[in-house]
Amino acid sequence: MTDPLTRVPGAVVDADGLLHCxxxxxxxxxxxxxTAVAPLGDRRVLTVSGPDRLSWLDSITSQSLAELKAGQSTELLVLDPQGHVEYAAAVVDDGERTWLIVDRDDAGPLLTWLTRMRFRLRVDPQDASESHRVVGGTADAVATLAAVSVWRDPWPTVAVGGWGYATADPYPGATRDWAEAVVSVETFAALIEDIVRGQRAVAGRLAADALRVAAWRPRSAAESDGRTLPHEVDWLRTAVHLDKGCYRGQETVAKVHNLGHPPRRLAALQLDGNDGVLPPRGAEVLLGDNVVGTVTSVAQHWEDGPIALALLKRTVPVDAGLVVAVDGGTVAGAQEVIVPPDAGRTAAVARMPRLSRRR
Incomplete structure (x- = not known):
């Protein structure tokens, strides 16, 4: 069946929907x-219903959810026993069910894991991806949609129980306004008709991701590689409650935060765009002849130009001159510290930097 998004003027569509127009x-x-909204075809929707849903999710994930109020937005991580990020989900509850917005590749495995973890509790995890779609934009932009649920991204505010490692002031994402609306397939179809008729402006995923990268916002599909600790990408800020009860991976989370430093650290790279060549995700970051990191996200930003996020070895000097491997050579990458090398309870500042516009 033809994707209705192909009817949008100028649309470039891939397997995950609208890439750009x-x-x-x-x-x-x-x-x-x-003034525009973005259909996010790379997102999937899970739901959890049942009277035990919030206390159950609280007990098996990194976030404190037992007292989550209807309409309140947060996010959670599912960690492996060694504290590595396995899945991430945006979370909002409507009083009857909990809505989880997840990256496409996480949906099936996460649903399987949740189903196995039910035991005898009164919970019912389901995949709602066939009947619902996700649309992103500012809170006001998505408020015009007939959504069944709306998640407002808490990033980069330091949530209750969280801890912020990045100390940049001003923080690049401090003024970012981002929300994701879960809509029925019927509402989504009506939205596409409005877009085709020119009654609503639309943006593709490239635009949405560029805004995310510029805000230093981690995402499971990008910054999680199977070895990622939440500390390495500053995810304690919004997705981890350090004072809640036990959950899988908590021992590592506490140990690294209280007694040590994460082995890698997320950095922002301002790339040399003179040649017009951007590295792909997974490209090697080099200090001299040594591989010291990996690009996790890359984008062309309308103000900042070519930018990237990269996971580097903790020992890489913060003022080191780095280059990134591309086809046929390398491009220079000026480093901006997100997670400092000495990140941990004794060195980091558990506060949100003052709100200020990005330079």
Whole structure:
């Protein structure tokens, strides 16, 4: 069946839906200004119903959810026994069920894991991806949709029980306004008709991801590689409650935060765009002849130009001159510290930097 998004003027569509409509820079500006919305075909929707759902999710994930109020947005991580990130989910409860917005590749495995963890509790995890879609934009932009649930991204505020490692002031994502609406397939179809008729502006995933990368916002599909600790990408900020009860991986979370430092650290890279060549995700980051990290996300930003996020070895000097491997050579990458090398309870600042506009 033909994807209805192909009817959007200028649309470039891939397996995950709308990539862009021919002008990603203009789409970024429209998204940030709240005049466009972005169909997020790389997201999937899970639900959990039943009277025990919040206390159950609280007990098996990194986030404190037992007292989550209807309409309140947060996020959770599912960690392996060694504290590595396995899955991440945006979370909002409507009073009857909990909605989980997850990356496409996480949906099936996460649902299987949740189903196995039910035991005799009154919970019912389900995949709602066939009947629902996800649309992103500013809170005001998605408020115009007939959504069944809306998640407002808490990033980069340090949530109750969380801890922020990044100390940049101003914080690049401090003024970012981002929300994701869960809508029925019927509402989504009506939205596409409005877009085709020119009654609503639209942006693709390239634009949405560029805004995310510029805000230093980690995502499971990008910054999680099977070895990622939440500390390495500053995810204690919004997705981990350090004072809640036991859950899988908690011992590692506490040990690294209280007694040590994460072995890797997320950094932002301002890439040399003179040649017009961008590295792919997974590209090697080099200090001299030594591989010291990996690119996790890359984007062309309408203000900042070519940018990337990269996981580096903790020991890489913060002022080191780095290059990134590309086809046929390398491009320079000026480093900006996100997670400092000495990140941990004794060195980091558990506060949200003052709100200020990005330079």
């Amino acid at each position: 021919g002008n990603p820079f203009a789409e970024q500006r429209a998204l940030a200004a709240g």
